[in-house]
Amino acid sequence: MKYLRYFADYPSNGPAKFLVRVYVLKILDVASKDNSEDQDPSIVISLGKKRYKDHQRNSQSSDKSMFGEMYELRCTIPEEYLLSLSLYDSEGGSSEELIGQTSIDLEDRIYTKHNACVGLSRKYDLIGPAKWRDRRKPSAILEEICCLNHLPPPSYPDVATVVVNGVEYRNHNNTNSEDSIWSLDKKENICLSILHQWHTLPLCGYHLVPEHVETRTLYRPDKPGLSQGKLLMWIDIFPLNSKGIPPPVDITPPKVEEYELRIVLWDLYGLNIRNLMTKKSVDVFIRGFIGCSDQAQTTDVCYGITDKASFNWRMIFHICYQHSESMLIVKNRGPFTEYEEKIPPNFVLQIIDNTSEQIIASLTLSLTDFPRGVKLPQNCSLNFDEHRKINLFLTRSVRAWWPLEGADNCGKDVLMGAIDLEMTLLPKEQADLVPVGLGRGPPSPLPDPHESSATCFLCYYFSGREANNEDHLCGKSSFIRRHSFMISLTVFAIIVAIYFILCVDTSIVQEYLQNIGILGGDISEEPMQEANQLANS
Known part of the structure; x- marks a missing residue:
């Protein structure tokens, strides 16, 4: 009987079933025989005489090395x-290597x-992604x-104290009452802390397996x-x-969702170019990209910018x-390879001088976390980071004025102006249902930027400055902007001709034409009266 009590702590020799x-x-x-990345690995699990093959992979990632699979088996030990x-x-074939x-x-x-069946977590939680996985608390x-170590069972004088082998372990965090909903969690976390430090106990201490991810080498x-x-x-x-x-x-694996980001650049206001160059005007375009500049997009060139566009x-x-x-x-x-890279979702906008390709402002x-813009460009400032934050993945659409930041000749950050932006984020499925065009193209084309009349060009060239209420023209309209002097003269000549035809007395015109010999003297009065009536009308 003495020897039976000695072996009582050992497991039974009979078969036991486990999950x-x-x-x-x-x-x-993973080693590849031809140094190619076109591998589609699959896993086969063998347990005794049983063999389980992974027929379907539920991985949401395009990275074939990411499995994210759980296999549940039953065995008899x-x-x-x-x-x-x-x-x-x-x-590449039906055979597997x-x-x-x-x-x-x-x-x-x-x-x-x-205790290697289930590793010890760092914290006892019943909810959340790192919740407790063992069947035992x-x-x-x-x-x-x-x-197992022939020690007296632990005692619990209160919810924040555990006594093991005469040693008292306490939770040093301040608590209000014992009937708190976290009382049980505090007790279990104290016990968990003792388990993680079990190797420090004299004589009977040894390491317990913590929660960890194994790295198994394949041969x-x-x-x-x-x-x-x-x-x-x-x-x-x-x-x-x-x-x-x-x-x-x-x-x-975390699901990767596809989105379409639509950015509409409307107006530019208060561009401060005097801090950077001596020219009174500058030709600019806007470059925008998200993540990396390799996929940057640019607008057309806007000519003769002084402060607005x-x-x-x-x-x-x-x-x-x-x-x-x-x-x-x-x-x-x-x-030879294709790989994925994780980058922050930052959208960058740059105002660039078309002549020198210098970044004027950005x-x-x-x-996921950008300050809310303002309604008026005059209210923009460099401390806009203090505004309430917006997550575009939640709001989906926003339009406002945002400040443009640049550096002066001394390298100090200064306010370079404001830009009117409209940002819309749509899931790929919704974006395919409502397509839009790049630039100003169809579908859903944007209007051309304030095409001015010939009167504006006359005002520009005859007064030596541009009208205050007109913006500069971009793209195709810039052709009119560059050749506006000849167009203005043509329009002016047409206006003068119409004025002489409709407003000048026809008798004066008739007398002048007779003097130069174009018309004879025998002209009936009826046609002249009809002409006078037409002119008066």
Whole structure:
């Protein structure tokens, strides 16, 4: 009987059934025989005589190395103790080629004293993405470990105190009352903290397995010792005869959503060019891009800018956004590789001198957190960061004036003007239903920027300055702007001719034509009277 009590702490030799959850996150550094990236890896899981193949992958990412899959298996120990994960390349044909494999002894993890079935989390939470995954609470695990090490069970004088082997552990955070809804969580978190420090206990202390992601190296039988890649994963094991097995963790990769960003550049106001150049006017265009400047779009050139301009120009950007990380996913394609890059969703606008290609002013807005604009351009200032923030992925559409920032000759940041922007963000499905054109083109074309009449050009050239209420013309209208002197003379000549025809007395014209010999003296009075009546009307 003495020896039976000695072996009472050891597990039974009989078969035991377990539930095994295999979480596969990602594969890294996969070896390729032809140095190509066109691989479509799949996983085959072997457990004893059972074989499970991954027929469908639910990955939302275009990155084929990202799995984000959970496989739930049942096994009987000790017969089905060896778990094997094999990675195959199924690209380009029906046959599959083995890339590499790794094996895990489940029996060692189940019966070890280091609590390796489910790793210890850093915090006890019942909600959220990092919620508690074990079927036992930290207090129950602590009681079992105390029992295995022949220690008295832990006691709880209050909700913020735990006593283990005569040592008191307290929660040093200030609490109001014991009947708080967080009382249970505080007790469990104290027990969890003791478990993480169990190796510090004298004589009976040892390390317990924390929650972690394993990096398993893949090998091939015909190439022993040579790594064929790595597998990021972890395993949770639960006895099937136990109650309260928690639901599995959702590790599906974050979904990448496609959007269409529409930016309409309406007007430019108060452009301060005197700080940068001695010229009274400048020819400018606007360049805009989101993420990286490789995909930048530009407007047409606006000529003769002094302080105001009208563009009426639409830019369209197609973006892929990941909400979980608030980042844009940009695909970069090289000569032999294609990879994804995560960049912040920042929209950059630059006012550029067409002659020197110098950046006169700029504006940077983060689509997830940018200050609200103002209704009037006169109210723009450089401290607009203090305004209430806007997330364009929530508001979807906004129009206002935003300040343009630049640097003077001394390198100091100064206000360079204001710009009227309209920003609209639509999911790809909605954008396809309501298409719009780039620039001012169809569908849904934008109006040309304030096409001026010939009177404005006369005012410009005969007064030596431009009318105050007229904006400068851009693009195709700039042809009229550059040749407006000849057009003005032509219009002026037509106006003078019409004036002489309608307003001058026809008798004077008749006498003048008779004197120069064009008309004879015999002209009846009836036609002349009709001409006079027509002129008077």
